Amino acid sequence: MLEQYQAQVKCLVALDSIIFGFDGDELKLLLVKRGIEENDVTWSLMGGWLRPDEGLEESAARILFQLTGLTNIYLEQLYTFGAPYRDPVERTVAVAYFALINVNDYKEKISDSYEAQWFSMHELPNLLFDHRAMVDMAIQQLRYKATQHPIGFELLPEKFTIPQLQKLYEAIFDTTFDKRNFSRKILSTNLLIKLDEKQKGFSKKGAYLYIVDNTRYKQQFNSFLNFIPGS
CATH class of the missing domain: 3.90.79.10 (Nucleoside Triphosphate Pyrophosphohydrolase)
Structure with missing residues (x-):
């Protein structure tokens, strides 16, 4: 042997x-x-x-x-x-x-x-x-x-806006998504928690910040979510 x-x-x-x-x-x-x-x-x-x-x-x-x-x-x-x-x-x-x-x-x-x-x-x-x-x-x-899967959150800071999230996924897929469609489908996953804070310094009105619901994230990470909205 x-x-x-x-x-x-x-x-x-x-x-x-x-x-x-x-x-x-x-x-x-x-x-x-x-x-x-x-x-x-x-x-x-x-x-x-x-x-x-x-x-x-x-x-x-x-x-x-x-x-x-x-x-x-x-x-x-x-x-x-x-x-x-x-x-x-x-x-x-x-x-x-x-x-x-x-x-x-x-x-x-x-x-x-x-x-x-x-x-x-x-x-x-x-x-x-x-x-x-x-x-x-x-x-x-x-x-x-x-x-x-909701893998893209690994590339974001702890707090982020929906426009930031959309920009990330557009970078990953090298394409553009419809703004309203993206927001609607992303929020429908119930993986995000909306904060009372707004992003500062980018616009007069400002966009609300979100964080990932870590409990749901861990539960759903290995689930097939059809996560990315169509363009």
Whole structure:
């Protein structure tokens, strides 16, 4: 039995995180600078290596914390990428995750040590290896999940307005929604609690602020809600 193990070629396992953020206007992606060749700049997803004593989820969370200082954020396994020559240096299987954060909440927590930078999803640079394929798959999964589940709240501040929520979902789907239809369908989910506060500094009248009803959110997260209104 041991001979069968010893005869196998060893393979590295990498953990890569596709970190989506929302800054109030655009959906963005967090990348780090990689100098793969002399005088060449390539950008990479946040990533690292699986340790022998770790599970995948534990490793992904550790790597994310080491590179960004971020904890307790939405992190979901996406897919395993294992093409034989995806990494030209060494045979490597990559387990990809995607994470969701509010850009403004974490601006000061993300370390400068790795030259991390936010990029608009409409202006992505050249990416390392098959990382662009990972990003493309992740945005499709994000859109699917956002259609069926209230996942988008992970990208918002604690208090937000309906127009802010609409702008977020328009950024995710790269489209526009009818204002009244969006508001009506979002409120019909009963996932929001209206506050007596209004957003200041954006209009004379101001828009009411809302928070997520966390009890309902946890109860309904895994339910199929047909969450996104039509345009």
